[in-house]
Amino acid sequence: MTAPLDRAEFEAIEVTRGDFVRVRLNRPEVRNAIDQRMVDELHAVCAEVERDPRVVVISGSPPAVGADGRERKGVFASGADIRQLRERRRDDALAGINSGIFERINALPMPVIAALDGYCLGGGAELAYAADLRIGTPDVRIGNPEPGLGILAAAGASWRLKELIGEARALEILLAGRVVDGETALAWGLITRLVPSAELEAAAAEMAAAICAQDPLAIKLTKEVFRAPREAHPLADRLAQATLFESPAKFERMSAFLERKSTR
Incomplete structure (x- = not known):
């Protein structure tokens, strides 16, 4: 509401x-x-x-x-x-x-x-x-x-x-x-x-x-990386991904995906 x-x-x-x-x-x-x-x-x-x-x-x-x-x-x-x-x-x-x-x-x-x-x-x-x-x-x-x-x-x-x-x-x-x-x-x-x-x-x-419906941090960092100037890549991509690889949401969402896949 x-x-x-x-x-x-x-x-x-x-x-x-x-x-x-x-x-x-x-x-x-x-x-x-x-x-x-x-x-x-x-x-x-x-x-x-x-x-x-x-x-x-x-x-x-x-x-x-x-x-x-x-x-x-x-x-x-x-x-x-x-x-x-x-x-x-x-x-x-x-x-x-x-x-x-x-x-x-x-x-x-x-x-x-x-x-x-x-x-x-x-x-x-x-x-x-x-x-x-x-x-x-x-x-x-x-x-x-x-x-x-x-x-x-x-x-x-x-x-x-x-x-x-x-x-x-x-x-x-x-x-x-x-x-x-x-x-x-x-x-x-x-x-x-x-x-x-x-x-x-x-x-x-x-x-x-x-x-x-997406992970908020992933969306936020995707927007930041997308808006970064060309010369900032690929370092900006790697740094953002490094942050996300350590986020709790990454493990929770990937575990849920694997569980759904295993039950099909």
Whole structure:
């Protein structure tokens, strides 16, 4: 069972704790535009998960019927809050407000899953790129239109995106303003799974549960080794494996596997 945090604790996000931590961006009136409040609240969640490592699932607003009776599509995040962004100056850029939180999310000890639907643009896309795994819907629209606003995608897209989909495709998004749909994102490897909007939350929870079923220390060290620079290998792999070879979980899990095999 999961228990929502006190609503008074957060305003721009909703957080639910359980076997994994679910973070829902919650500014639907502005299509979940990322403002300073949301950044601060995401930092608070990161601090908690750093103290008590768990898998994190980040999602946006699900499809809903508005007060006017019209159906509204889901949305991950339409980008940074332009009203705040317009007022930022040189010192704000140097402070790395958004890049700092996205880097912290990327560095969390356990995997982060981004569940993407609807608009996933600008800072919203960069938040998705910072996750370890991404799943999406056919309605997702991913892109970085920052140059059209006189700025660049400086919160990770300029280097994470080419690592994810290659230089040529990344440049088409970053320079030509291409916005890709779910089918294209899947074909390019930007997301790993495509599901209907109504199934997105369940698919993200299923992925999180699959990770949670593994040994936590093995998952944590696998993520560390995977993120290590090329020159750190193979030493990083050997050191991590040496730690795991001495862990109680290794003996318990391997003994259980052998016992199951012997009874077949």
